[in-house]
Amino acid sequence: QKEVEQDPGPLSVPEGAIVSLNCTYSNSAFQYFMWYRQYSRKGPELLMYTYSSGNKEDGRFTAQVDKSSKYISLFIRDSQPSDSATYLCASRANSNTGNQFYFGTGTSLTVIP
Amino acid sequence: DTGVSQDPRHKITKRGQNVTFRCDPISEHNRLYWYRQTLGQGPEFLTYFQNEAQLEKSRLLSDRFSAERPKGSFSTLEIQRTEQGDSAMYLCASRGGGVNSPLHFGNGTRLTVT
Numbered sequence: 001q002k003e004v005e006q007d008p009g010p011l012s013v014p015e016g017a018i019v020s021l022n023c024t025y026s027n028s029a030f031q032y033f034m035w036y037r038q039y040s041r042k043g044p045e046l047l048m049y050t051y052s053s054g055n056k057e058d059g060r061f062t063a064q065v066d067k068s069s070k071y072i073s074l075f076i077r078d079s080q081p082s083d084s085a086t087y088l089c090a091s092r093a094n095s096n097t098g099n100q101f102y103f104g105t106g107t108s109l110t111v112i113p
Numbered sequence: 114d115t116g117v118s119q120d121p122r123h124k125i126t127k128r129g130q131n132v133t134f135r136c137d138p139i140s141e142h143n144r145l146y147w148y149r150q151t152l153g154q155g156p157e158f159l160t161y162f163q164n165e166a167q168l169e170k171s172r173l174l175s176d177r178f179s180a181e182r183p184k185g186s187f188s189t190l191e192i193q194r195t196e197q198g199d200s201a202m203y204l205c206a207s208r209g210g211g212v213n214s215p216l217h218f219g220n221g222t223r224l225t226v227t
Contacts, residue, residue: 006155008153034215034216036218042220043117043119043218043220043221044156044204044218049213049215051213090155101158101216103155105153106153106154106155
């Protein structure tokens with residue numbers, strides 16, 4: 001079982017729709033959760049970074065973590081064609097050394113004008 | 114903050130040749146990571162440096178791969194005797210010293226082995 005599981009999609013929505021992207025993780029030691037956006041032939045760009053459970057909002061984006069079910073979500077409101085990209089979730093444990101970043105496979109999103 | 118810089122952006126090489134990639138992290142970041150990403154997959158960890166010390170290497174990093182960070186600033190990743198299976202995007206990322214600091218990625222070097 002992979003540390004972080006993510007539905008690869010693809011997901012296609014009309015402009016203005018609310019998008020819900022989801023991941024599950026297996027390691028209960030994970031404390032930090034990230035969402036990255038990756039455009040074609042570019043590196044991942046950090047969108048959201050949250051600690052433990054709860055919600056975090058930044059403009060049209062909301063990240064949600066439910067540690068009881070090991071479920072992390074990213075919601076995009078009023079989706080725009082420029083949101084068309086691959087979205088990667090990532091998790092890590094609470095430690096200051098080494099590599100503890102685990103990535104999902106990414107969900108490909110297309111927002112249709 | 115000029116971001117993480119990688120060079121070259123794209124490298125095409127023939128099987129059996131050696132290639133070297135360079136990464137310049139965000140200047141105040143002491144931790145540097147190399148990842149490999151293939152189509153439809155998330156980044157896979159290759160190796161990690163804290164300052165100039167290489168502290169962790171993945172099993173994915175075969176003997177043909179070597180990475181250095183000689184002065185704790187830029188890093189190089191060399192692949193010797195390239196194989197077609199090495200074709201991928203090689204991503205560099207850096208992060209600061211705080212326990213809760215996230216990874217910041219460069220735009221990667223896309224390697225094509227023919």
